[in-house]
Amino acid sequence: MRRLDENYEFFNVDVSQWLNLLSTLPELSSERGILYLLYQGSEITQAFHSLQGIRPDLTGPFSSPAIAIRQLQESESVDAVIMFEQGLAVYLLAKIQAAFTPEMDILQYLELAQDSIDEEFGRRFHVWPQEFWGKGMFSLFQRIRTLLDELPPDFLFVLAIFEGKQIWTSLIVERIAGQIRRITTTRQLAPKSFETSEWQTDYKNLLQAVSQQINPPTLGFFTDDETLRFILQSESPLDFIRQARQRGLIIIDPIPSRIKSRL
Amino acid sequence: MEQNRSEPEITTRIAQPLLKLEGNSIKVEGQQLPLYSGSVDYWRIPRDKWEGVLERISALGFRFISTAVPWNLHEVASDLFDFGTTDKQRDIEGFLTLCREKGLYVTVRPGPNVNAELNYYGYPKRILYDPEIQAVSAFGTRVIIPATPNPFPMPSYASEKFYDEVTKFFDAICPIFARHLAPGGAIAGVQIDNELPLLFMNGPFSADYSVHAIRWYHEFLEGKYPSIGAINRAYRTRYGNFTDIEPPRALATTEREALPRYLDWMEFQEYYVGLALSVLASLLWSRGVRGVISFHNSRNILPILPLNVGKTERELDIQGAGLYLGKARYDEIRRGILYLNTVSRLPFLSEGGLGTWPWGPPLDRSDQEFALLVAIMHGVRGFNAHMLVERNRWLGSPISNTGTVDETQFAFLKRLLTILHEVEFHTLQRNVPVLLFRNFEYERLSGLCTSSNWLTQLLGIPTELLLNNRTFSYTETIQKAYPAMWEAFYWGLSRSKTPFLIGDTDMDRPALSHFQTIFLPSFDFMSVELQEKILEYVERGGSVVLGPEIPYLGTDMRGCTILGDTAGLQAPSTRRPLVGLHEPFSLENGQVRVGTRPAGTIKSYGKGTFIYLGISLPPFTFRDEATEAENVATQILQQLKVEPVGDVQNFAVDEVYWGTRAPRVIFQANPTNQPQSARIRVAQRALLRDLWTGEQLAQRGPQEIALNPYEVRIFEVIR
Known part of the structure; x- marks a missing residue:
């Protein structure tokens, strides 16, 4: 089953809002640097430090990947070590190209890539600390997959994050029969600018406009930029959302019963 | 609905004056027009808004537009094409006529790959799943392009059946193009395919190992070496025939003596791109679409192998480049333009990004405006604002698909075009030793x-x-x-x-x-x-x-x-x-x-x-x-007695002095995130006019100029 409609519309997207939304995406970055290692047999053949560049001094024999990544993370004082076998990238690409089927959309193809990498985790692909891997780009696909699996096949999701009286970012996503059909922002609802005096009450104007001009929303999520940052940094986002909602810092309206029961 | 005709009636234009690239501009109907253009996709704009949108484009000062003509939009069933009979959105002929009426020349992009964030990049899906057409990887798998929303198998541009299919589309569309060629019609240029080296994007051994491509590989070797003996000498082998030679599928050597075979494989990929463009061009020429400017688009501002600009410009007039880089990547833009200045007939941004695709680099307006100014500063002589008019799967264009404008972007473009025309930028030269x-x-x-x-x-x-x-x-x-x-x-x-x-x-x-x-x-x-x-x-x-x-x-x-x-x-x-x-x-x-x-x-x-x-x-x-x-x-x-130009005390600021005997137009760029200042070196009595504001500076002669972070300033030197 496709996740993205073949004729999906991405239109009337506000540039500033879109850039703000992209700025919230997880990045595989770190302050102390990441050490990337390529190995063949029992020898490290290439080493690259994200802050220092190529490190030829780190190449040479090692006992086992599991030990090497722990030792190097400590001795080099880096945030993470990522180590993989020479030829793995070419092998993985060949594998997913062979497994591709014409019905697949891009999200499914990326999931296929993610699954192939996961299969190699701890075998030909090693990360230390292991949880570091969950911070990268592939965790984003995992989150999208989880979110789409959680939500019903037909929904219209409205997200608005407010900064003072302005909308800092917004997103309107419509899914029909399990496939995303429309991606847009409040610019779709122009000419109304949705400047608010009190977003906790004025968000209803936005819901009304979406109802009138697109379809009745099935899920609305509204908060301010500061609360969003706390959510993104929280180790337990669901717990944080639960508490913030009780304090009126987050409004979820309408709220499907399935989600309500978890909050 | 129009059935594909096997022998289309084509007006021959050989006897008529042809368009020429002359003095960094296109000579058309007695005019020398610099190639400043904007992308607009007619089929994604409501039919009743075409006129208004084109008027907005003219109001900006553009004389050219570029438009994609997707194969899979017009092919409504196998070998059955619609050019507006059933769906007015597909009325390409009406669009070209309207452009002519509005005084706009058009460069058409019939692909076969147009990308345009379109499903299957404009190829009909039916051809992509034909095994005789598919490119093959070193592992024998198909080569999958990870496109949104549908990844798809890349066609082999060496496949004869692929060209048979392309010919059917060209047979249908070329008679329309031929009726609208300039002089007399709106079409002044044709972009042949798009980002063709995409096929080789996954590394040196990613493609193309189809039987068709291997045939081309053997032809390439036969063209490069005078005999099988010569190749055996180079490869240290004992092949009996060129057709015995297997292409390499991985770098399986540590010996330099084995490298000639591998280096030839890399060079073959350049040959492949050049030959594919040549075949596509000849299909268009032979169907009457000739005498106009032809070009291809590179996805990188600095074209990298296997896209060899010298080789593609043996087949086409211009190898253009795409520009989607932010402020922090100043030197990448500079390198690309300094390179195109040397090797291309016309340094041209075939996609000068104004706006971006949804999953593209997160560039804001200031990134895009700075990048375009930097490209012009270093010598881009033509650009195509892509997309000038917004459409599905794009964001951030100056004009919406219903004709409303973003006032700030609109003002920037209008001022820029006014300046370029005012100083006749396309005619300026400089001494580069x-x-x-x-x-x-x-x-x-x-x-x-x-x-x-x-x-x-x-x-x-x-x-x-x-x-x-x-x-x-x-x-x-x-x-x-x-x-x-x-x-x-x-x-x-x-x-x-x-x-x-x-x-x-x-x-x-x-x-x-x-x-x-x-x-x-x-x-x-x-x-x-x-x-x-x-x-x-x-x-x-x-x-x-x-x-x-x-x-x-x-x-x-x-x-x-x-x-x-x-x-x-x-x-x-x-x-x-x-x-x-x-x-x-x-x-x-x-x-x-x-x-x-x-x-x-x-x-x-x-x-x-x-x-x-x-x-x-x-x-x-x-x-x-x-x-x-x-x-x-x-x-x-x-x-070597080569003199520096500009302020040698501050290397953080970059300068370009246009003019051969004495500077006529001076660009200064601050590619850093800190305020800078640098001294402009002109004659003592010279006056400087800030071309962006139109104001003349109070002081005469050499002087210190302040620059904000990521700012380009342009001065005209008045004597």
């Missing part, structure tokens, strides 16, 4: 040694990690040492404020004569042709700065010391000295020295000079660290 060579022989080797692909890029795995470190018994790992030396030359020239352009080793001999000095990274091997070309250039009076090695092998990896023997250059037998604080670089009495040690030579040859640098430079990551490279370049240029 120095050329920095991209050495394609080493770039092919570097390309061969990488295993980066879209998956590793997505994971954020650095490409440097995936560049293997085999030395192949050379003095050093050329695939790593070459880019390091090239960077040292680039930053040395940049920081010393020397006007220079970037060329490549495929440039022909007459083109080199425009330059006083060439900087050429050189290592263990160099082709006979290149060694001879360099010798001839110096003999006729040019200067060549080369190093750190004197080549002693040809590209067949057999002994070849023409350059060193003829010019009397010899690499020192000792380890190359590292230039540094305590071991300074100097040029004295015909000797290159590092500290007290000899590290190269200055040799006269014919009417010119060789400067051989047998040195190592300390590695650097940022321009601020390239002090040694600057010192080396400055001393060499003083020796």
Whole structure:
């Protein structure tokens, strides 16, 4: 089953809002640097430090990947070590190209890539600390997959994050029969600018406009930029959302019963 | 609905005057028009809004637009095409007529790949799943392009059946195009395909191993080598026929003697791209679409192999480039434009990004405006604002698809076009004495040694990690040492404020004569042709700065010391000295020295000079660290009497002085995130007019100019 409609519309997207939304995406970055290692047999053949560049001094024999990544993370004082076998990238690409089927959309193809990498985790692909891997780009696909699996096949999701009286970012996503059909922002609802005096009450104007001009929303999520940052940094986002909602810092309206029961 | 006709009635236009590229502009209907253009996709704009949208474009000052004509939009069933009979959105003929009425010339993009964020990039899905048409990877799998929303198998551009299918579309669309060619009609140009090297994006052995491509591979080898004996000598093999030769599927050697076969595989990919464009062009020409400007689009601002600009411009008029880079990537933009200035007939941004695709680089308006100004500053002579008019799967365009405008972007573009026309920017020239060579022989080797692909890029795995470190018994790992030396030359020239352009080793001999000095990274091997070309250039009076090695092998990896023997250059037998604080670089009495040690030579040859640098430079990551490279370049240029241009006290600010005898237009760019100032050098009585504000500066003569972070200022010099 496709996740993205073949004729999906991405239109009337506000540039500033879109850039703000992209700025919230997880990045595989770190302050102390990441050490990337390529190995063949029992020898490290290439080493690259994200802050220092190529490190030829780190190449040479090692006992086992599991030990090497722990030792190097400590001795080099880096945030993470990522180590993989020479030829793995070419092998993985060949594998997913062979497994591709014409019905697949891009999200499914990326999931296929993610699954192939996961299969190699701890075998030909090693990360230390292991949880570091969950911070990268592939965790984003995992989150999208989880979110789409959680939500019903037909929904219209409205997200608005407010900064003072302005909308800092917004997103309107419509899914029909399990496939995303429309991606847009409040610019779709122009000419109304949705400047608010009190977003906790004025968000209803936005819901009304979406109802009138697109379809009745099935899920609305509204908060301010500061609360969003706390959510993104929280180790337990669901717990944080639960508490913030009780304090009126987050409004979820309408709220499907399935989600309500978890909050 | 129009059935495809096998023998379309085509108006021949051979006898009529053809459009010409002349003086960095297109000569059409008695006018010399610089190629400033904007993208608009007629089929994505409501039919009743076409007129309003075109009027907005004209109001900006554009005389050209570019439009995609997607195959899979017009092919409504196999071999059945609709050009507006059933769906007015597909009325290409009506659109072209309207453009003509509005005084707009059009460049059409019939693909077959148009991308346009369209499903299957505009190819009909039915052809993509035909095994006879698909490209094949080294593992025998299909080559999947990870496109949104549908990944798809890339067609083989060597497949005859692929061209049979393309011909059906061209048979249908070309009669319409032919009726609308300029002069007389709106069509002034045609873009042939789009980003064709996409097929090779997954590394040196990603594609194309289809039977059709292997046939092309054999034809390429037969064209390159006079006999099977010659190839056996180069490869150290005993093949009986060219068709016995298997293409390499992985880099399975550590021996340099085995490399010629691999380097040929890399060169074959350039041949493949050139031949595919040539076949597509001939299909259009033979159907009456000729006499207009033809071009292709590169996805990178600095076209990289296998897209060889010299080779594509043998088939087409212009190899354009795409620009989607932010402020922080100033030097990538600069390099691309300095290169196109040298090797292209018309340095042209076929996609000068105004707006971006949804999953594209997160660029804001200030990024895009800065990037476009930087490209113009360094010599782009034409650009296509892409997308000028917004459409599905795009964001950030100046004009919406219903014709409303973003006032700020609109004002920027209007002012820019006014300035360019006012100073006749396309006619301005400047003196550039120095050329920095991209050495394609080493770039092919570097390309061969990488295993980066879209998956590793997505994971954020650095490409440097995936560049293997085999030395192949050379003095050093050329695939790593070459880019390091090239960077040292680039930053040395940049920081010393020397006007220079970037060329490549495929440039022909007459083109080199425009330059006083060439900087050429050189290592263990160099082709006979290149060694001879360099010798001839110096003999006729040019200067060549080369190093750190004197080549002693040809590209067949057999002994070849023409350059060193003829010019009397010899690499020192000792380890190359590292230039540094305590071991300074100097040029004295015909000797290159590092500290007290000899590290190269200055040799006269014919009417010119060789400067051989047998040195190592300390590695650097940022321009601020390239002090040694600057010192080396400055001393060499003083020796060769090449004058700097601009403010040598502040290398952070970049300047370009346009005008040959005296500056007429001066650009200053601040590519940093800090305020800067730099001195403009003009005659004492000269006045400066800020072209953006229109105001004349109060003071006459040389003066200090303040620049905000990421700002480009443009001044006209008034005498």
